[in-house]
Amino acid sequence: MRRLLLLLLLLLPVVLLNKGCGAFYLAGGMAQSFEYQKRIEVLARYEGLEHKTVAVVVDTDLGILHQYPTLPEMVSSGVGGLIAREVSGARVRTPANVREWQFSTPRWNAVPYSDMLKALQVERIVLIDIHTFRLTPPGNRWIWEGECTATVGIIEDDGHSPDEFMDAYHVTARFPTVNQLDRDSSTAQIIETGLLTEFMKQTAWMFYPHLAPKYPDRYKPEVDQTP
Secondary structure: OHHHHHHHHHHHHHHHHHHOOHHHHHHHHHHHHHHHOOEEEEOOOOOOOOOOEEEEEEEEOHHHHHHOOOHHHHHHHHHHHHHHHHOOOOEEOOHHHHHHHHHHOOOHHHOOHHHHHHHHOOOEEEEEEEEEEEOOOOOOOOEEOEEEEEEEEEEEOOOOOOOOOOEEEEEEEEEOOOOOEEHHHOOHHHHHHHHHHHHHHHHHHOOOOEEEEOOOOOOOOOOOOOO
């Protein structure tokens, strides 16, 4: 057995030499791709949800709501679920209760934030205002290029001004990262699910330590959909 291993080790340089530089380029490309998929630990940007009652409230314009009527509830459920699972001591109001309050409150998005806190009976509100949710680039329905953008504001009951955001962040999620992916290569359902997953993940990540791509511009979320 030892002789066989020794023989293989001796022959390996010869095989690589006979194959030319192609083998080295292949190995280099694989190593680079692996490097681009690496993830590093990132701390929470906002830690004020720990041991607090929380409501995740989602708003969007009528155009997006007409195309994707379940989007607010799915985002609220997904982000709220990750917060409840990952943030120590956080108690999250159910999406159904939040949506019921929204439906029963005329012009709820014009209600002062302090009144929202009282109505929902929580100490923190994560208000997600979705500006963009599209699966293809503007004017080109033949290419998949999903993008979701939003402002995420934090409302605190014990902040300096409960009627203003304590903090606000901009989130941009894209799926897939493959350039010029033609329409026949995937389906609307796959792209929508991937984009939604990526957006919910990036939004929830702001509230707890997590593993994030080392190279965000090179990372392929379609390869790794781990929350």
